[in-house]
Amino acid sequence: MSEKVIYxxxxxxxxxxxxxxxxxxxxxxxxxxxxxxGANGAGKTTAIRILxxxxxxxxxxxxxxxxxxxxxxxxxxxxxxxxCQKFSxxxxxxxxxxxxxxxxxYGMSKLLIKERMAGLLAKLHxxxxxxxxxxxxxxxxxxxxxFSVALLxxxxxxxxxxxxxxxxxxxxxxxxxxxxxxxSRGITVFVTTHYMDEAEYCDRISIMSExxxxxxxxxxxxxxxxxxxxxxxxxxxxxxx
Amino acid sequence: xKRFLGFVKKEFLHIFRDxxxxxxxxxxxxxxxxxxxxxxxxxxxxxxxAVLDVSHDEITQKxxxxxxxxxFFKRTETLLNYNDIDKAFKKGKTKAVIVYEDxxxxxxxxxxxxxxxxxxxxxxxxxxxLITNYTTSIVNDFSxEISGPGxxxxxxxxxxxxxxxxxxxxxHFMFVPGVITLILILIxxxxxxxxxxxxxxxxxxxxxxxxxxxxxxxxxxxxxxYFFLSFxxxxxxxxxxxxxxGLPVKGSIVLLLAECMLYILMSLTLGILISTVSKTMxxxxxxxxxxxxxxxxxxxxxxxxxxxxxxxxDYVSSVLPPRYFIVIIKNIMIKGTGFMYIWKETLILTVMxxxxxxxxxxxFKIRLE
Numbered sequence: 001m002s003e004k005v006i007y008x009x010x011x012x013x014x015x016x017x018x019x020x021x022x023x024x025x026x027x028x029x030x031x032x033x034x035x036x037x038g039a040n041g042a043g044k045t046t047a048i049r050i051l052x053x054x055x056x057x058x059x060x061x062x063x064x065x066x067x068x069x070x071x072x073x074x075x076x077x078x079x080x081x082x083x084c085q086k087f088s089x090x091x092x093x094x095x096x097x098x099x100x101x102x103x104x105x106y107g108m109s110k111l112l113i114k115e116r117m118a119g120l121l122a123k124l125h126x127x128x129x130x131x132x133x134x135x136x137x138x139x140x141x142x143x144x145x146x147f148s149v150a151l152l153x154x155x156x157x158x159x160x161x162x163x164x165x166x167x168x169x170x171x172x173x174x175x176x177x178x179x180x181x182x183x184s185r186g187i188t189v190f191v192t193t194h195y196m197d198e199a200e201y202c203d204r205i206s207i208m209s210e211x212x213x214x215x216x217x218x219x220x221x222x223x224x225x226x227x228x229x230x231x232x233x234x235x236x237x238x239x240x241x
Numbered sequence: 242x243k244r245f246l247g248f249v250k251k252e253f254l255h256i257f258r259d260x261x262x263x264x265x266x267x268x269x270x271x272x273x274x275x276x277x278x279x280x281x282x283x284x285x286x287x288x289x290x291a292v293l294d295v296s297h298d299e300i301t302q303k304x305x306x307x308x309x310x311x312x313f314f315k316r317t318e319t320l321l322n323y324n325d326i327d328k329a330f331k332k333g334k335t336k337a338v339i340v341y342e343d344x345x346x347x348x349x350x351x352x353x354x355x356x357x358x359x360x361x362x363x364x365x366x367x368x369x370x371l372i373t374n375y376t377t378s379i380v381n382d383f384s385x386e387i388s389g390p391g392x393x394x395x396x397x398x399x400x401x402x403x404x405x406x407x408x409x410x411x412x413h414f415m416f417v418p419g420v421i422t423l424i425l426i427l428i429x430x431x432x433x434x435x436x437x438x439x440x441x442x443x444x445x446x447x448x449x450x451x452x453x454x455x456x457x458x459x460x461x462x463x464x465x466x467y468f469f470l471s472f473x474x475x476x477x478x479x480x481x482x483x484x485x486x487g488l489p490v491k492g493s494i495v496l497l498l499a500e501c502m503l504y505i506l507m508s509l510t511l512g513i514l515i516s517t518v519s520k521t522m523x524x525x526x527x528x529x530x531x532x533x534x535x536x537x538x539x540x541x542x543x544x545x546x547x548x549x550x551x552x553x554x555d556y557v558s559s560v561l562p563p564r565y566f567i568v569i570i571k572n573i574m575i576k577g578t579g580f581m582y583i584w585k586e587t588l589i590l591t592v593m594x595x596x597x598x599x600x601x602x603x604x605f606k607i608r609l610e
Contacts, residue, residue, distance in 0.1 A: 088444055088445055105247060
């Protein structure tokens with residue numbers, strides 16, 4: 001089995017008396033596409049904030065890319081990428097400026113930024129557009145670019161928080177091809193989504209409900225276990241018992 | 242550090258790329274200064290004045306010359322009898338008429354007193370008062386000049402009110418400090434609160450927070466360009482009021498600039514505080530405009546003196562930072578006083594800044610949790 005890049009054991013996060021994450025335990029391996037599902041308010045966001053070093057667990061063991069979530073949040077932040085639903089690029093900056101900005105924030109040298117930028121633009125067939133404003137780009141392109149920018153510093157794990165919200169099916173499909181390509185390079189993709197058909201594309205999925213992980217397995221196994229035709233059915237069976 | 246500089250550069254790009262931001266930063270202050278200085282100006286210049294001189298002697302001639310050589314008035318016509326006064330006003334160009342009594346010169350020499358009346362157009366009360374005041378002042382001047390030891394009480398007219406610290410009665414001397422106060426707090430608080438809530442709204446804030454940049458670096462990086470530009474703004478306003486209105490800074494310019502920096506800092510922290518309590522840009526704009534502009538204009542002593550307000554407004558205004566800055570800036574610019582006289586206000590502003598920083602940090606932490 002490959003390296004564990006996310007290791008969570010008995011994670012508990014409380015806000016006062018409210019338990020947002022109740023004893024979570026799971027592992028994610030390098031190069032894996034891990035789907036993190038759950039209804040709104042199930043505790044997904046809280047868990048992601050802890051995994052990305054934004055907030056600290058109340059108790060339990062959490063290690064991300066080999067770094068401890070209590071003490072080494074700085075190291076964690078350097079080793080993860082993040083992209084959210086809103087694409088996280090500045091609309092009033094050009095493609096190039098956005099890339100330079102993010103490279104700089106992650107402490108990359110000018111030379112390295114230049115080198116990676118050239119590679120990135122070539123891969124997206126984007127060389128001609130490097131001086132275009134983000135606001136001039138179609139949604140699908142922006143999304144691909146945002147994903148590439150999130151990978152610019154070559155993180156071990158990339159968190160995608162509902163990355164395909166509001167995007168048409170064809171673009172979504174293309175985006176998932178990029179995700180596959182990324183995982184084949186050994187980068188772990190940790191993705192939350194509300195689209196159940198996307199959950200089928202994941203290597204493994206976990207489903208959260210009321211702060212607990214209630215199911216965790218490959219989509220195939222879950223479908224068998226719950227005797228369901230699709231992940232959507234599994235989800236509905238779990239969410240409404 | 243390098244990370245931080247890249248981030249600051251990006252913030253400058255945001256500002257320079259958005260012409261609306263630039264306009265708010267530099268266009269509005271310049272316009273405000275010019276509007277308040279000129280349009281709202283309560284100075285008079287070339288006001289039409291007519292003369293009815295039935296006495297027509299050497300002294301009245303001299304006094305009339307003196308009045309018109311002051312530059313405030315323009316002679317519209319010379320009237321011959323009392324019936325012409327009404328006509329002159331109706332033509333519209335004449336705002337006031339100076340009427341000498343019969344045998345003005347003769348009476349002055351024999352009795353030591355003479356009188357003239359200044360009849361002004363009451364339909365424009367503001368101008369009327371000013372013309373009356375100006376003329377009175379000139380007449381008094383004149384009586385001093387020609388007064389030998391024996392001549393007292395040359396003319397019987399109400400005594401003029403001389404304005405201390407503003408002998409020329411220039412109204413923009415009063416407006417410029419007020420405008421600086423208003424503009425700085427508005428722009429700094431508005432701009433910072435908007436720029437931070439914009440990141441929240443566009444979702445880029447999450448990305449920044451997840452990045453290795455520390456929250457304090459994010460906030461400083463966003464605020465620093467505005468600190469710099471606001472300071473440039475102060476310099477611009479001072480230059481503009483000096484070049485256009487000839488307004489000098491009587492006190493120490495270093496002290497003035499230092500106090501401006503403190504005030505800018507206070508306004509920026511206020512902006513950060515506003516951004517921690519507002520979720521959208523609209524909310525931030527609303528709070529900044531309604532919450533800051535109206536109280537500053539109405540209650541800070543910018544236009545209406547605090548002494549004349551009911552006690553309750555006095556209390557309300559005592560929590561407004563502009564109230565203290567107006568005192569500071571007026572003292573330095575117009576009276577030329579030193580730090581000794583404004584340390585209290587400075588201390589209050591410093592404490593306010595610290596409180597705003599404290600509250601912002603607290604709110605920010607709650608949000609992160």
